Amino acid sequence: MLKIRQLQKEKQKNQEGSGHVVNKASPAEIRIGKDLEELVLPPTIKVEHSPNDIKNLKITIRPDEGYYSGGVFKFECSINENYPMEAPKMKCLNKIYHPNIDVEGNVCLNILREDWTPVISLQTVFFGLQFLFLEPNETDPLNKEAAIELNKDRKKFARNVMVSMRGGYVNGEYYDNVYS
Amino acid sequence: MKVTIQNWHSIFAWHWDVPGDEVCGICRVAFDGTCPVCKFPGDQCPIGKFFDCLFCFVILRSHVGHVLTFCPAIGSCHHSFHMHCILKWLDTDTSKGLCPMCRQIFTLENSNNKEVFEALSGRPSPLEEGILEQEGTPV
Ligand SMILES: [Zn+2]
Ligand SMILES: [Zn+2]
Numbered sequence: 001m002l003k004i005r006q007l008q009k010e011k012q013k014n015q016e017g018s019g020h021v022v023n024k025a026s027p028a029e030i031r032i033g034k035d036l037e038e039l040v041l042p043p044t045i046k047v048e049h050s051p052n053d054i055k056n057l058k059i060t061i062r063p064d065e066g067y068y069s070g071g072v073f074k075f076e077c078s079i080n081e082n083y084p085m086e087a088p089k090m091k092c093l094n095k096i097y098h099p100n101i102d103v104e105g106n107v108c109l110n111i112l113r114e115d116w117t118p119v120i121s122l123q124t125v126f127f128g129l130q131f132l133f134l135e136p137n138e139t140d141p142l143n144k145e146a147a148i149e150l151n152k153d154r155k156k157f158a159r160n161v162m163v164s165m166r167g168g169y170v171n172g173e174y175y176d177n178v179y180s
Numbered sequence: 181m182k183v184t185i186q187n188w189h190s191i192f193a194w195h196w197d198v199p200g201d202e203v204c205g206i207c208r209v210a211f212d213g214t215c216p217v218c219k220f221p222g223d224q225c226p227i228g229k230f231f232d233c234l235f236c237f238v239i240l241r242s243h244v245g246h247v248l249t250f251c252p253a254i255g256s257c258h259h260s261f262h263m264h265c266i267l268k269w270l271d272t273d274t275s276k277g278l279c280p281m282c283r284q285i286f287t288l289e290n291s292n293n294k295e296v297f298e299a300l301s302g303r304p305s306p307l308e309e310g311i312l313e314q315e316g317t318p319v
């Protein structure tokens with residue numbers, strides 16, 4: 001009888017122990033929580049996440065001006081336990097024609113790479129992402145053809161963007177329809 | 181035995197004297213709290229020790245590795261962070277030794293903290309020689 005009680009006690013203790021680990025927010029989660037609380041976003045940026053996972057965010061950008069106006073661009077923002085020592089990882093879920101985003105969805109944004117510092121907040125990251133659609137740039141490109149076109153002939157670049165956004169081929173590469 | 185607390189007298193309140201924000205720019209937690217990593221510091225370093233330390237910086241310095249990560253690191257650029265938070269950042273390759281706020285080389289303003297910094301990071305503090313010399317001259 002005594003043994004059973006002891007076992008029960010131990011079991012309870014273990015359960016409590018594991019429950020504690022699950023419930024306790026990690027330092028990264030505490031900081032992400034603060035960042036999310038302080039978010040003030042324009043209607044062109046939407047951020048969503050499932051209630052029990054704030055380390056994986058779904059970002060939707062709907063630029064209302066510039067080359068990409070009218071499109072709906074979805075991103076996955078994954079944040080690891082080293083945040084904010086390490087920048088969040090951003091991936092574009094649509095295949096798009098953009099000098100700073102490659103066909104695999106990798107994003108070239110200085111603040112997510114060499115210019116990252118731990119005082120940068122998620123707010124700044126999301127605005128930086130939106131800025132790429134307002135002002136795509138030809139320096140340090142991930143889609144070289146798009147960058148060359150932007151540099152050489154802005155009208156042709158704009159046409160290419162239009163074609164790609166409707167879901168079509170540019171230079172033999174198929175791009176996703178982003179008007180849905 | 182059950183102990184019921186009927187009343188208490190608070191003897192003192194303490195507060196870190198840190199320029200600018202009351203929160204660490206890295207973890208966004210107040211300096212008067214601990215950095216989120218250090219909620220339960222070191223090898224069961226009792227909170228009591230922490231309070232002792234606040235009275236005397238000499239004792240504080242002997243608790244290297246436990247309690248010291250609480251104290252704010254004030255940079256010569258007047259940007260402050262939890263010691264632990266800034267050390268973690270300076271340890272990364274991306275930091276290049278720069279202050280996360282102003283991107284100047286991060287150096288400590290306070291000489292007490294310089295020893296803390298060296299003891300915790302196991303390497304010389306990036307405190308510039310120029311600043312050391314300045315400390316010797318009367319202001
Ligand atoms: Zn901190
Ligand atoms: Zn700490």
Ligand SMILES: [Zn+2]
Nearest residue numbers: 257259279282
């Ligand atoms: Zn600074």
